[in-house]
Amino acid sequence: MLTNFCFKLRPNVTQSSVMDGWLDMLRSTYNWSLADRIAQYNQQFIQGDYCDIRTRGEACPLTCFVSKNGASGEPWKDTKIDKDGKLKNPRRSAGDIQITALPELKKRVPWFGEIDSTVLQQNVKRLDTAYKNFFSTRRCANEGRGFPKFKNRSNFTSFTYQMGVKVQGSKIYLPKLGWMRFFNFRVIPEGFTIKAATIRKRQDAWYVSIRIEDKSIPDYVLKPxxxxxxxxxxxxxxxxxxxxxxxxxxxxxxxxxxxxxxxxxxxxxxxxxxxxxxxxxxxxxxxxxxxxxxxxxxxxxxxxxxxxxxxxxxxxxxxxxxxLNISGMLKRCRVKTDETTGRFLKNGQSRNPG
Missing domain, CATH: 1.10.287 (Helix Hairpins)
Known part of the structure; x- marks a missing residue:
């Protein structure tokens, strides 16, 4: 059984300023990763690859991290052959390549080392989730989620821990931030373990959403x-x-x-x-x-x-x-044309109140 508990945090001035700085750095990493993927798509599918005369190998016009000839090194993750004679993980995904490049980012920009490693990894996985939602909903019907957009300060206000979070009474331990007080108005039941924690900044304060799991409790079964x-x-x-x-x-x-x-x-x-x-x-x-x-x-x-x-x-x-398909109800009626004359016919748009 998986569930979430949300609490209001009570950070001190130093912790609050550090988390504000984390949000700025994570937002820049998210936008850079998104721009890198867009550049890779333009180079590979719009501009096209070209052939090197000497090596007779394909090359990209420019270099980006997620391209097959990118600057992140070998794109082939593992070339071992399993029992069935197939390659194990023959190709890295864009998210794996960008996560692999995070240690290099910490070396070039030292202040990124102040952020917890799982927070940086979850930031890239957040972009992966946005991509998956876009391509999965495109196969569905009318409604769906749009292409991932670049973030600004107003719509990028959270980051996620994957491990290392501990709770003792009315204090919570967050890696690289230390112990922090929070308003403990509901006790976490016994048997539940902490799987992840999301820190979110709202208008009045900071909040933490703790995901807890107890595998001994079965999930709800639908009645026939x-x-x-x-x-x-x-x-x-x-x-x-x-x-x-x-x-x-x-x-x-x-x-x-x-x-x-x-x-x-x-x-x-x-x-x-x-x-x-x-x-x-x-x-x-x-x-x-x-x-x-x-x-x-x-x-x-x-x-x-x-x-x-x-x-x-x-x-x-x-x-x-x-x-209800609310977005479909709010859309304008489709244009109807006469097959013979090509003139526009009445489509009931004047009667559609939206």
Whole structure:
């Protein structure tokens, strides 16, 4: 069984400044790795390889780490032959090559050695995950995730430890950062081991999400359809949050669109826009605006958990949810043309409210 526990950290001034510096360095590594992969694709598939006259071997117009003639050394990881007569790991992936180049990065840029090695490796694997999500969703239907984008300070706010994390009471040990206090409001159950920890910076403080695992607890097993006797249907509403099939309705508090919230949001946004760009006062006003958005998010998440608990607590065998393609509903209607004249036909776009 895998689950996550989230806690609010209490770092000192030194630890907080060190983590801020880590985020800047990890963001630069992520962007460099992404640019290196894009350059490799352009060199290999768009520009094309050329043949060296003397060696009669293929070469790339430029040199990058993830190319087959790259600067990271031999691309062939292992040439040993297994029992079936096949090569073991005959080709390195782009992520493996970039992870192998991390020790060289630490030698050339010494301050990268201050970051834990597993954090640097997980940063490259994060890019691998983004690539896998892009190519896997392209094979699916309409909706999917886009191509990985370059990160800035606003959308790169976390890093992950893979090992070495320890918890004792209200203190947590993070490699290269030391012991750090946190608000221990829930005890980790006995038998669970720490698998990973993600440090995330939010508007008000630093948070840690600890992934714990207990293999002795089996995963939840789905009940066969033959044993399902009662079903509760849930339908998303417009004025109400959820409509249930037993005629019960759950209210939508509208935390961000209420009269008071809209007025507060308007005032704080106006204060940010009136400050000089790049000034300390603008940063303070933006931080205050971000804390208000975080407060709305926390209220919404807490209410959603309460609603989910209310739905699950009903005595039914199964719960049915609708699967709406929201992005498809918001898109414009496809253009229709007459086959003979080529003129545009009515496609119902004027009736589509989006």
């Amino acid at each position: 359809l033959d044993e399902v006797k009662s079903i509760l249907g849930c339908d998303l509403g417009i004025t109400k949050l959820v409509h249930l099939s037993d005629r019960h309705q759950i209210d939508n508090p509208k935390f961000s669109t209420s009269k008071k919230a809209k007025r507060t949001l308007k005032i704080r946004q106006r204060r940010v826009s009136r400050k000089v760009k790049g000034s300390k006062n603008r940063q303070k006003a933006a931080s205050k605006l971000g804390r208000f958005h975080k407060k709305i998010t926390d209220k919404r998440v807490t209410y959603q958990w309460a609603v989910a608990n209310k739905i699950v607590s009903r005595n039914v065998d199964a719960i049915a949810l609708e699967d």
